[in-house]
Amino acid sequence: MQFSLERMAERYFGVRPLFIGPGVKTGMPILYDNPREVGPDRIADAVGAYDLYPGASIVVDLGAGTTTMAAFLSGRLVYVDGFALGGHHVTMDIARGLNARVSDAERIKTLYGSVISGGSDERDMITVPPLSDDEREQAQLISRATLVSIIKPRVEEILEMVRDRLANSPLSADRRGHVILTGGASQLTGLPDLAARILGRQVRVARPLGIAGAPDAAKGAAFAVAAGLLVYPQAAHLEHFESRRKRQLMTGTGGYFSRVGLWLRESF
Numbered sequence: 001m002q003f004s005l006e007r008m009a010e011r012y013f014g015v016r017p018l019f020i021g022p023g024v025k026t027g028m029p030i031l032y033d034n035p036r037e038v039g040p041d042r043i044a045d046a047v048g049a050y051d052l053y054p055g056a057s058i059v060v061d062l063g064a065g066t067t068t069m070a071a072f073l074s075g076r077l078v079y080v081d082g083f084a085l086g087g088h089h090v091t092m093d094i095a096r097g098l099n100a101r102v103s104d105a106e107r108i109k110t111l112y113g114s115v116i117s118g119g120s121d122e123r124d125m126i127t128v129p130p131l132s133d134d135e136r137e138q139a140q141l142i143s144r145a146t147l148v149s150i151i152k153p154r155v156e157e158i159l160e161m162v163r164d165r166l167a168n169s170p171l172s173a174d175r176r177g178h179v180i181l182t183g184g185a186s187q188l189t190g191l192p193d194l195a196a197r198i199l200g201r202q203v204r205v206a207r208p209l210g211i212a213g214a215p216d217a218a219k220g221a222a223f224a225v226a227a228g229l230l231v232y233p234q235a236a237h238l239e240h241f242e243s244r245r246k247r248q249l250m251t252g253t254g255g256y257f258s259r260v261g262l263w264l265r266e267s268f
Ligand SMILES: Nc1ncnc2c1ncn2[C@@H]1O[C@H](COP(=O)(O)OP(=O)(O)OP(=O)(O)O)[C@@H](O)[C@H]1O
Pocket: 062, 063, 064, 065, 066, 067, 086, 087, 088, 091, 106, 109, 110, 111, 113, 182, 183, 184, 185, 186, 187, 188, 220, 221, 222, 223
């Protein structure tokens, strides 16, 4: 797999790709018996958050099919976890709840998706195209309040799972730990407040801002990883791989890979 991806990058982009994985030093010791088992995406999330809150942070990455967490204390990655629920489940709930196509549900979610109800929700109407192309079927109008009532329970379920997992983590007793939300599904309106209430911690959403010339669409949280990888070669002046023999743990200290933290900070 790695070989095919490497060939693809060389052929189509004319560059040698850098794979984030065992042997790449991040400057963050991983307190796991087998650091190789810790997913690189979670390590990247944690290194980025470390620059924001060096004391203690919990990154919650709300993706499409998964929600993952990475927590660290005093610069050490102490906990990673995850489960198979994410933004796509919200979309499927909307499709089922409104009897709509998945593509329409996805569009409605990203345009109007929210977990807070406001004063005019009952009157704010959203058009839902019919499921079939049959001309006799008409578009339905639903209120924003109805949409919130579909989205919110699933998001609460996801956040409650995060809360329960964190209760079993080394961060459970440490109230300092800020929660940093990222990933595409972190963009739902009102999510930080709901998350703060359920998790009982300070919450903020992190997203990349730092790429000149990037379209606005690429500044969303879903592009955090891609943005970080684009910035990466500018921050890291030379690529560094340890020989297979020398590779031990992903536990580098300082040195050039601590600069990875720099681009992550600037990306958020
Ligand atoms: N503006 C938005 N509001 C709400 N949800 C959004 C928005 N934009 C994207 N999403 C959702 O974010 C999810 C995709 O997020 P992301 O790109 O982080 O996932 P992924 O990394 O591809 O998935 P995974 O991490 O599960 O492998 C989708 O469910 C999508 O519907």
